[in-house]
Every structure is written in C-alpha cells, then in structure tokens.
Amino acid sequence: MRLIWLLSMLGLSLCAAEVVQVGDKFKDSGKCKACHSHIVKQWDNSWHAKSHYDNDEYLRKTIDYVARKDNRKSLNTIKIECAACHNPRISVTSTSAEYEAIAALKLDKDSAATKAINNTGISEGINCVVCHNIDQIHDNLPDSKRGINRVSWMPSGVMTGPYSDAKSPYHKVEQRDFMDTNPNQLCFVCHANDTSEEGHRFSDMQSEFKSGGKQCVDCHMSPREEGIAATLRDVNGQPHKRLIREHGFKGGHVESMWQGALNLDVRKSARGLEVTLGNPQPHALPSGFGSREILIEAQYMKGAKVVKNETVSLTSHYLSKRKKPTIAHLAEKTVESVSIPAQGSKTFTVPLSAGADQVVVIVSYRLVNDEVRGLLDLKDPIWSKKMVIKKVNLKL
Ligand code: HEC
Ligand code: HEC
Ligand code: HEC
Ligand code: HEC
Ligand code: HEC
CATH class of the missing domain: 2.60.40.10 (Immunoglobulins)
Incomplete structure (x- = not known):
C-alpha cells in the first residue's frame, strides 16, 4: 500500500510543472513567419495571442483585483498561478513563503519570479510553442492539474504536429494524436476545471461536453481543408499540398461567431x-x-x-x-x-x-x-x- 502511494507520489512529482527553456530560435511567432506566415497571421488575431497581463484588460484587472483582495499572496504570485494556463512557458511555476516575505518588502526586483514574469518569451500568451512543443498530456493526473502542470515538453526545437511525414529544415517534427485524431485532449489541458482561490470550481467545459461527432477544432479552428502547411517549396519547387485547419481560435469575443x-x-x-x-x-x-x-x-x-x-x-x-x-x-x-x-x-x-x-x-x-x-x-x-x-x- 505504502509502496503504491510512494510510487504514485513519485510519478506525480515527475510529471508536474517541469520547465524546459525554449531556445531563441523558436521563442516567438516571428520566428515561424518565414515559412508559416498565413498561420502566424491567423493566430495573431486570436485571443490566444492576447492572453497576457499587458494585452487583455479583463485578465489584467482580474489579476489585480484578486491580489488586492487576497492579502496572503503578492501580485506576482497570482500572476504565476494564472500563467499555468494563460502563459504556460513561464520559467517559474510557484513561489515560496520566503518569496512572499521579500515581495511584501518590495525587495523582489531581482528575484527569479520577477524575471520570469517580465520575460518577453511569455508576452505572446498561448503561442506556437505552447501547443506545438507539447510532448505528452498526462490525463492520469488529478483533474485539478491543468496547463503547465498537465503536460511535459519536447526539447526546444522539436515541433509536434498532425503529420508523420513532414520534413522541415528549421526544426525537427514529431506526430502526436492530440494534434490529429484526438485534439480535444489538447484543448482540455486548459479549457477545463477553472477554479477560484477558495477552491470552488466555477466552470468546467470538459464535464459538460457532449461530443456529437464534432471536435473543438472543427468549430473554433475550421474543418480540415486543402491548403499548405508551409510556404517552403519541396525539392521539385512545388508547394506541398496538405489538409490544414485555420488558426483563428474564434470564440466568444468574435461577433460573427x-x-x-x-x-x-x-x-x-x-x-x-x-x-x-x-x-x-x-x-x-x-x-x-x-x-x-x-x-x-x-x-x-x-x-x-x-x-x-x-x-x-x-x-x-x-x-x-x-x-x-x-x-x-x-x-x-x-x-x-x-x-x-x-x-x-x-x-x-x-x-x-x-x-x-x-x-x-x-x-x-x-x-x-x-x-x-x-x-x-x-x-x-x-x-x-x-x-x-x-x-x-x-x-x-
Ligand atoms: C485551468 C486553466 C486556467 C487557469 C489556471 C486560469 N485560467 Fe483564466 N481562462 C482559462 C481559459 C481556458 C479561458 C477562456 C475561456 C473562455 O473564453 O470562455 C480563460 C479566460 C479568462 C478570462 C477572460 C478573458 C477575456 O478576455 O474574456 C479572465 C479574466 C481570466 N481567465 C482570468 C484568470 C485569472 C485572474 C487567473 C488566475 C487567478 C486565471 N484566469 C487562471 C483558463 C485558465
Ligand atoms: C525555414 C522554414 C520554416 C520555419 C522558419 C518554420 N517551419 Fe515549421 N515547417 C516547415 C516545413 C517545410 C514543414 C513541413 C510542411 C509539410 O510537410 O507540409 C513544417 C512543419 C511544421 C509543423 C507540422 C509538423 C508535423 O509533423 O505535423 C509544425 C507544427 C511547425 N512546422 C511549426 C513551426 C513553428 C512553431 C515554427 C516557429 C517556431 C516553425 N514551424 C518555423 C518549415 C519551417
Ligand atoms: C495552454 C492553455 C490552452 C490551450 C492548450 C488551449 N487554450 Fe483556448 N484559451 C486559453 C485561454 C487562457 C484563453 C483566454 C485568453 C484571453 O481571452 O485572454 C483561451 C481562449 C480560447 C477561445 C476563446 C476565443 C474568443 O474569441 O473568445 C477559444 C475559442 C479557444 N480558446 C479554443 C481552443 C481550442 C479549440 C483549443 C484546442 C485546440 C484550445 N483553445 C487550447 C487557453 C488554452
Ligand atoms: C491552441 C493550440 C495551438 C496554437 C497556439 C497553435 N497551433 Fe498550430 N495546430 C494546432 C492544432 C490542434 C493543429 C492540428 C490541426 C489538424 O487537426 O490538422 C495545428 C496544426 C498546425 C500546422 C499544420 C497545418 C495546419 O494548419 O493544420 C502547422 C504548420 C501549425 N499548426 C503551425 C502553428 C504556428 C506557426 C503557430 C503559431 C503562430 C501555431 N501553429 C499555433 C494547435 C495550435
Ligand atoms: C459544433 C460546433 C462547436 C464545437 C464542437 C465546440 N464549440 Fe465552442 N462554441 C460554439 C459556438 C457556436 C459558440 C458560441 C459562439 C462563439 O463564442 O464562438 C461557442 C462558444 C465557445 C466559447 C465561449 C463560451 C461562452 O459562453 O463565452 C468557448 C470558450 C468555447 N466555445 C470553447 C470550446 C471548446 C474548448 C470546445 C471543445 C471541448 C468547443 N468549444 C467545441 C461551437 C462549438
């Protein structure tokens, strides 16, 4: 019994919130433009791209409000909590009691937490290397583990995608089912189990979901249509025709939807x-x-x-x-x-x-x-x- 407990604790701690730095070559969507400009443009208009304290008034004022009302935690600690889903490539995933003491005295300017929050690597919100750098999604973890706490990352520079035969001169590629036959699994990494500071689960798209054959990506990206994944031509100078989806992630903020x-x-x-x-x-x-x-x-x-x-x-x-x-x-x-x-x-x-x-x-x-x-x-x-x-x- 104790052994099982010990093993499961070990398993949990091994999977939880492991940080892998993203190399400069892949950090922001600008690095993908040369070959995926159409995708970068679509994503750039989405609210995934706005998911950062500086770029979404509602998110910013909510974080400020929580920090003001919750006097046990500093503003930076709340920012780090929310980053689990809103900015999952953050390099610090929790803070300690010592940190709170230092932050209360405003002596945390040079701390790892402050540096992680101000790092431009997270300013794009949910960008390409949030979704396409995920190696595994750990659905064996408790429901409460979401965002960065539910995934493990590929080494920097390996992009996971829907195709098993893709070749790119810029990055390595690997096929994953959550990019292909089971994309809901990817969306539910974050679109599930939204929980308050008091532990109250105020929304959960996963438990209310009734598939009926369609997946999130069919409606909030697009159906698969013929197009090109990359503008780079193959050795014969031809574009590589593919089945692709739009990257607009259009939802509640978009009137036409x-x-x-x-x-x-x-x-x-x-x-x-x-x-x-x-x-x-x-x-x-x-x-x-x-x-x-x-x-x-x-x-x-x-x-x-x-x-x-x-x-x-x-x-x-x-x-x-x-x-x-x-x-x-x-x-x-x-x-x-x-x-x-x-x-x-x-x-x-x-x-x-x-x-x-x-x-x-x-x-x-x-x-x-x-x-x-x-x-x-x-x-x-x-x-x-x-x-x-x-x-x-x-x-x-
Ligand atoms: C479990 C993952 C998760 C965590 C952790 C999380 N969020 Fe979110 N949040 C989401 C998702 C997914 C949406 C989009 C849902 C939607 O649009 O209906 C969202 C949307 C929001 C919005 C609406 C933004 C808009 O433009 O309409 C606000 C505000 C927000 N979150 C605040 C916070 C704050 C503050 C924290 C930290 C205290 C936080 N969230 C932590 C997943 C999370
Ligand atoms: C120099 C050109 C180039 C750059 C820059 C580039 N890619 Fe690619 N990428 C490609 C090519 C070529 C393919 C393969 C396309 C095909 O087979 O249809 C590809 C495929 C992909 C795939 C699909 C992989 C699969 O197996 O399904 C993803 C995801 C991807 N790239 C993400 C990115 C991201 C994210 C960036 C920026 C960090 C980026 N790429 C930068 C050329 C590039
Ligand atoms: C890493 C966490 C994460 C993942 C993975 C994720 N989302 Fe989101 N999503 C969010 C957050 C956070 C927001 C809210 C951003 C904001 O408004 O600031 C959001 C917003 C949205 C919205 C609302 C946009 C609008 O205009 O109102 C849609 C639609 C959406 N996501 C669809 C998806 C789909 C489909 C997938 C799976 C392919 C997915 N998301 C995967 C975190 C995530
Ligand atoms: C919220 C998660 C998410 C984000 C953010 C995201 N993608 Fe994707 N991407 C997907 C999914 C899911 C697919 C698989 C679509 C399918 O079913 O074929 C995909 C497919 C792709 C493909 C294969 C061609 C296609 O369009 O289907 C490329 C290339 C790609 N993405 C590049 C990018 C780049 C570049 C960015 C950043 C500008 C980006 N993606 C941002 C989820 C994401
Ligand atoms: C059959 C099409 C369809 C599928 C599949 C679907 N949605 Fe939606 N969704 C809609 C429509 C229509 C709306 C209302 C207009 C809008 O916000 O896009 C909506 C709204 C939303 C909203 C905003 C909700 C609100 O009340 O503010 C979010 C977030 C969202 N969907 C995420 C998802 C996620 C995550 C999945 C997969 C688990 C999913 N959707 C599957 C059609 C769909």
Missing part, C-alpha cells in the same frame, strides 16, 4: 411570453469563463412606439468568503448559474405588456455581466457590447 449560435422560439401563452432557447452546440452557453451573459430583451410596441422593455439575464453570480458579490476567481460559491445546457433547451417566461400589439425579441451575448464590469471597472467597450444571436418579431 454568435450569429445563429442558439435557436429561438417565441410564443404567447396564458402565462406570458414564452421564449425558448435551444442550444445545438456540444457545450453549455454561456459557458467557459464565469460572468459571461446571454440577454433576452423583449421590446413591446404599440404601432411604432415602444411601450415597455423587459430583460432577462442568463449569467452566473458568485459570493466571496465574506458573503459579498464577487468575481469568479474569488468565489466561495456560485449563487446563481443560468445557461442553456449542451444540446438542450430552456424556456423563460417574460411578462406581457397590456395594450402592446407587437413584440420584438432580441437574444444577444455579452462578455461580462453588469456586476463584474462594475466590480473591475472595465473600460473597453468590447466587454459591454451586445452581440446579436437572433431576433424575432411576433404580432400579439
């Missing part, structure tokens, strides 16, 4: 206006990061005049240890969570307005609900923008 993402049915009944939202996608909506929101707005009209507006908000709300409204990352518990389950539907009843002869129902999505936008003082209009999913007119 929301058009038609849910089905909408509106009918009048004795109880009121019955609005049914159907979700054909394989995960709940809203989902992913906490405090995302879907809005149902009913605009009652008499002739051309608006006589009444009703709004229903589908979102999550969280309470802190002190029982105050807070952000997901400080939540002790979720007090309310309304979303449409994967491949399911929900009906909401909206009060009718006497005298109205028509209603316009608009269903839209917002990246951050009012409560959290207020708590964090988010300024960029993108966080409050309503992205329209569907609109229906009904004569009453």
Whole structure:
C-alpha cells in the first residue's frame, strides 16, 4: 500500500510543472513567419495571442483585483498561478513563503519570479510553442492539474504536429494524436476545471461536453481543408499540398461567431411570453469563463412606439468568503448559474405588456455581466457590447 502511494507520489512529482527553456530560435511567432506566415497571421488575431497581463484588460484587472483582495499572496504570485494556463512557458511555476516575505518588502526586483514574469518569451500568451512543443498530456493526473502542470515538453526545437511525414529544415517534427485524431485532449489541458482561490470550481467545459461527432477544432479552428502547411517549396519547387485547419481560435469575443449560435422560439401563452432557447452546440452557453451573459430583451410596441422593455439575464453570480458579490476567481460559491445546457433547451417566461400589439425579441451575448464590469471597472467597450444571436418579431 505504502509502496503504491510512494510510487504514485513519485510519478506525480515527475510529471508536474517541469520547465524546459525554449531556445531563441523558436521563442516567438516571428520566428515561424518565414515559412508559416498565413498561420502566424491567423493566430495573431486570436485571443490566444492576447492572453497576457499587458494585452487583455479583463485578465489584467482580474489579476489585480484578486491580489488586492487576497492579502496572503503578492501580485506576482497570482500572476504565476494564472500563467499555468494563460502563459504556460513561464520559467517559474510557484513561489515560496520566503518569496512572499521579500515581495511584501518590495525587495523582489531581482528575484527569479520577477524575471520570469517580465520575460518577453511569455508576452505572446498561448503561442506556437505552447501547443506545438507539447510532448505528452498526462490525463492520469488529478483533474485539478491543468496547463503547465498537465503536460511535459519536447526539447526546444522539436515541433509536434498532425503529420508523420513532414520534413522541415528549421526544426525537427514529431506526430502526436492530440494534434490529429484526438485534439480535444489538447484543448482540455486548459479549457477545463477553472477554479477560484477558495477552491470552488466555477466552470468546467470538459464535464459538460457532449461530443456529437464534432471536435473543438472543427468549430473554433475550421474543418480540415486543402491548403499548405508551409510556404517552403519541396525539392521539385512545388508547394506541398496538405489538409490544414485555420488558426483563428474564434470564440466568444468574435461577433460573427454568435450569429445563429442558439435557436429561438417565441410564443404567447396564458402565462406570458414564452421564449425558448435551444442550444445545438456540444457545450453549455454561456459557458467557459464565469460572468459571461446571454440577454433576452423583449421590446413591446404599440404601432411604432415602444411601450415597455423587459430583460432577462442568463449569467452566473458568485459570493466571496465574506458573503459579498464577487468575481469568479474569488468565489466561495456560485449563487446563481443560468445557461442553456449542451444540446438542450430552456424556456423563460417574460411578462406581457397590456395594450402592446407587437413584440420584438432580441437574444444577444455579452462578455461580462453588469456586476463584474462594475466590480473591475472595465473600460473597453468590447466587454459591454451586445452581440446579436437572433431576433424575432411576433404580432400579439
Ligand atoms: C525555414 C522554414 C520554416 C520555419 C522558419 C518554420 N517551419 Fe515549421 N515547417 C516547415 C516545413 C517545410 C514543414 C513541413 C510542411 C509539410 O510537410 O507540409 C513544417 C512543419 C511544421 C509543423 C507540422 C509538423 C508535423 O509533423 O505535423 C509544425 C507544427 C511547425 N512546422 C511549426 C513551426 C513553428 C512553431 C515554427 C516557429 C517556431 C516553425 N514551424 C518555423 C518549415 C519551417
Ligand atoms: C495552454 C492553455 C490552452 C490551450 C492548450 C488551449 N487554450 Fe483556448 N484559451 C486559453 C485561454 C487562457 C484563453 C483566454 C485568453 C484571453 O481571452 O485572454 C483561451 C481562449 C480560447 C477561445 C476563446 C476565443 C474568443 O474569441 O473568445 C477559444 C475559442 C479557444 N480558446 C479554443 C481552443 C481550442 C479549440 C483549443 C484546442 C485546440 C484550445 N483553445 C487550447 C487557453 C488554452
Ligand atoms: C491552441 C493550440 C495551438 C496554437 C497556439 C497553435 N497551433 Fe498550430 N495546430 C494546432 C492544432 C490542434 C493543429 C492540428 C490541426 C489538424 O487537426 O490538422 C495545428 C496544426 C498546425 C500546422 C499544420 C497545418 C495546419 O494548419 O493544420 C502547422 C504548420 C501549425 N499548426 C503551425 C502553428 C504556428 C506557426 C503557430 C503559431 C503562430 C501555431 N501553429 C499555433 C494547435 C495550435
Ligand atoms: C459544433 C460546433 C462547436 C464545437 C464542437 C465546440 N464549440 Fe465552442 N462554441 C460554439 C459556438 C457556436 C459558440 C458560441 C459562439 C462563439 O463564442 O464562438 C461557442 C462558444 C465557445 C466559447 C465561449 C463560451 C461562452 O459562453 O463565452 C468557448 C470558450 C468555447 N466555445 C470553447 C470550446 C471548446 C474548448 C470546445 C471543445 C471541448 C468547443 N468549444 C467545441 C461551437 C462549438
Ligand atoms: C485551468 C486553466 C486556467 C487557469 C489556471 C486560469 N485560467 Fe483564466 N481562462 C482559462 C481559459 C481556458 C479561458 C477562456 C475561456 C473562455 O473564453 O470562455 C480563460 C479566460 C479568462 C478570462 C477572460 C478573458 C477575456 O478576455 O474574456 C479572465 C479574466 C481570466 N481567465 C482570468 C484568470 C485569472 C485572474 C487567473 C488566475 C487567478 C486565471 N484566469 C487562471 C483558463 C485558465
């Protein structure tokens, strides 16, 4: 029994958060441009590329807020915790009590932690050498181990990809199933088990996922299409035709992705206006990061005049240890969570307005609900923008 325990502890510590430095030749996406310029361009527009304290207002203000409210941990310690998924090529993966003492006195300027956080190697967020330098994904580890704590890296300069017959003069290549037949495994390294400082799991795309045949990459990259993986020509001067996917990783931040993402049915009944939202996608909506929101707005009209507006908000709300409204990352518990389950539907009843002869129902999505936008003082209009999913007119 003890031997098994000892072996499993050894196994865990061997697999956990091993840091492998990325050589300068491969560190940033600029180094891949010469031969993969189309891919670099697509990725550069994605939110994977913005996943860094300096490049995403929401991430930055959340990290600052957590550090302000949690007086056991310094700002740098929180940055390192979040880096596990947001910046997994960071060279320091945890801090000690000694470090906290030094940081509290602001004497940590020359520490390994400060240097790791300021290293430009992580400023590109989730870049090429996050996904393509992974050697193995350890799904035998506990669910709580995510991001950098769930993978082991290839030596610098070996790129893992979908092809077993690729040759590149710039880097070595190796085929991996998580780049080919089982890409969900790669996405779930990070898109699963988001947990607060209080140990509350506030979202988990993996447990709610109902495949139905499609993988994350089919919808958030693209279906496999004919194209080229590299612009470098072969010995006969020909481009090498391949089946490829787009690297846009388009999701919640991209307005065009929301058009038609849910089905909408509106009918009048004795109880009121019955609005049914159907979700054909394989995960709940809203989902992913906490405090995302879907809005149902009913605009009652008499002739051309608006006589009444009703709004229903589908979102999550969280309470802190002190029982105050807070952000997901400080939540002790979720007090309310309304979303449409994967491949399911929900009906909401909206009060009718006497005298109205028509209603316009608009269903839209917002990246951050009012409560959290207020708590964090988010300024960029993108966080409050309503992205329209569907609109229906009904004569009453
Ligand atoms: C000098 C040109 C060149 C540069 C620079 C280059 N590559 Fe490549 N890469 C290639 C070629 C050629 C292939 C093979 C394409 C084929 O077989 O269709 C390739 C293939 C790949 C593959 C697929 C491997 C497989 O087995 O499926 C990945 C992933 C990849 N490169 C990533 C990168 C990354 C990341 C960088 C930047 C750090 C980079 N490459 C820089 C030329 C280059
Ligand atoms: C190393 C961790 C990691 C891996 C692996 C990963 N992601 Fe992400 N992903 C993130 C993080 C962190 C964000 C949020 C970035 C931000 O908004 O600052 C994100 C954001 C996204 C978004 C939202 C983009 C938007 O516009 O709202 C999509 C879609 C997405 N990822 C798809 C995928 C898919 C598909 C895979 C698997 C091929 C994958 N991710 C693998 C960490 C990861
Ligand atoms: C979030 C993870 C992720 C990131 C970041 C990422 N890739 Fe990929 N990449 C994939 C996956 C998954 C595939 C396999 C697609 C498939 O099923 O064929 C892939 C495929 C490729 C291929 C093979 C051709 C193709 O398009 O399918 C090349 C080359 C490549 N990536 C280069 C890059 C480069 C260069 C970057 C940085 C600009 C990059 N990738 C960033 C996940 C990622
Ligand atoms: C059948 C297509 C499909 C598949 C497969 C799929 N998604 Fe989505 N996903 C969508 C649509 C549609 C939306 C809503 C519009 C948008 O945000 O892209 C969405 C939204 C999201 C969002 C934003 C959610 C929110 O409420 O803010 C994330 C993150 C995401 N998907 C990640 C994933 C991951 C990770 C996987 C694989 C486990 C996956 N998706 C599989 C279609 C799909
Ligand atoms: C388990 C991996 C993981 C860890 C650890 C993690 N995140 Fe994330 N985070 C994600 C993923 C995946 C997304 C994208 C989900 C989506 O778009 O719905 C994300 C999205 C976010 C977003 C939304 C960004 C945007 O542009 O909309 C914020 C804010 C955020 N995380 C803050 C944090 C903070 C603060 C920490 C550390 C206290 C942290 N995260 C730790 C995986 C992680």
